[in-house]
Amino acid sequence: MPRTSKVTDPSYELMDDHEGASLIYRQHGFPSPLVRWHFHKEYELHLIVASAGKVFIGDYIGNFAPDTLFLTGPNLPHNWISQVGPDEVVGKRDMLVNFTDEVLEEGCQVFAELTQLAPLLARARYGVEFRDPALIKESRQLLQRIADSRGMSRLGYFFILMEQLASCDDYQLLSTVTSSQLADEHNVERINRAVDYIFQHYAQDLSQNDVAEHLGMTPTYFSRFFKQAAGRGFVEFVNRLRVSKSCELLAKGELPVTEVCFESGFSNLSNFNRRFLQLKGMTPSDYRSLVTQRLTEQNRA
DSSP states (O other): OOBOOOOOSOSBOOOOOOTTOSEEEEEEEESOTTOSSBBOSSEEEEEEOSOOEEEEETTEEEEEOTTEEEEEOTTOOEEEEEOBOTTOOEEEEEEEEEEOHHHHHHHHHHOGGGGGGHHHHHHHTTOEEEOOHHHHHHHHHHHHHHHHOOHHHHHHHHHHHHHHHHTOOOEEEOOSSOHHHHOOHHHHHHHHHHHHHHHHHTTSOOOHHHHHHHHTOOHHHHHHHHHHHHSSOHHHHHHHHHHHHHHHHHHHTOSOHHHHHHHTTOSSHHHHHHHHHHHHSSOHHHHHHHHHHHHHHHHHO
């Protein structure tokens, strides 16, 4: 069974290590105390460099792998959970930079060029995944330069990176709800427990009553609480998680569609096909064909 990170820490992350600097650079492995459903006032530019798993940003559920790059806005809850084997430790999984609105707002008063970043920062309120392989490769190099430098040099590399991200057209907006709707510390801490439990059991026969009992809530109260805090109802959330898992399995191209259905947690093929079509706009077989086609095109390029 894959190992996931248990969450016991407070969900609001107070970053007190700015030390007078305009931005924070961090890198960490998995497991790590930083891997939890949390939010903070800083923007976060987040590059995965090792392992694969599930990403949760606002009400978005998706997959991540090495060389996936995300930008999240202030107070937008997020988490990346690696799916690794028992006792497996990933030494360096993430490279990330945190910075605040104040840095750029005050900077714009002096340097008019910084206003070019405004559309990018507006998109970040919903979470952004960048898709351009060349951009991601360059971003990794610039993040390493940020890691290896200090002072004005670090700030210079950061602005070069932000300018490239702002000009990128190959991206996907992720969450349909913003931080103002989700970033409540008490709710995030409880929803974290719910998401952690759902993540561990979604491939099994999991009911809303099971999660409500785990949290010590009545099913009716849990239903209301979960939709308000997660931005989606319980059934839709679980279906999205299962479809996300099925996309991962379909992309590998090893299992028949019927087995993918049951491995993802769906109890019957017709429901699986219906939910997949609803969320992806195509059948599972068409999705697998599309992935195969894109991989072939990339290998030819």
